[in-house]
Amino acid sequence: MTNSTPTxxxxxxxxxxxxxxxxxxxxxxxxxxxxxxxxxxxxxxSSIAQTFAAKPLPTSSTFAINIAVAVRTLxxxxxxxxxxxxxxxxxxxxxxxxxxxxxxxxxx
Numbered sequence: 001m002t003n004s005t006p007t008x009x010x011x012x013x014x015x016x017x018x019x020x021x022x023x024x025x026x027x028x029x030x031x032x033x034x035x036x037x038x039x040x041x042x043x044x045x046s047s048i049a050q051t052f053a054a055k056p057l058p059t060s061s062t063f064a065i066n067i068a069v070a071v072r073t074l075x076x077x078x079x080x081x082x083x084x085x086x087x088x089x090x091x092x093x094x095x096x097x098x099x100x101x102x103x104x105x106x107x108x
């Protein structure tokens with residue numbers, strides 16, 4: 001006969017790495033990295049858009065033109081999305097650094 005009630009394993013102490021506290025310096029370093037990536041991606045997005053705008057589509061087929069326009073839009077859109085994500089991450093990390101600094105001054 002089988003045991004229909006599940007048995008619980010005894011709780012074993014888990015060994016976790018100590019978590020590092022968030023500091024304004026760590027936030028600002030991350031914001032600097034994310035901001036640098038956002039600026040680089042903005043430059044890339046601008047360059048891609050200008051390159052696509054400068055080169056007309058060489059075909060007269062409507063179907064091929066529609067596919068080419070969709071691909072161009074997708075490429076520029078993904079690049080712009082990545083730019084926006086890294087820009088928002090940089091902004092959020094700067095805001096977090098300001099919040100931590102304010103909390104440290106109000107606790108004293």
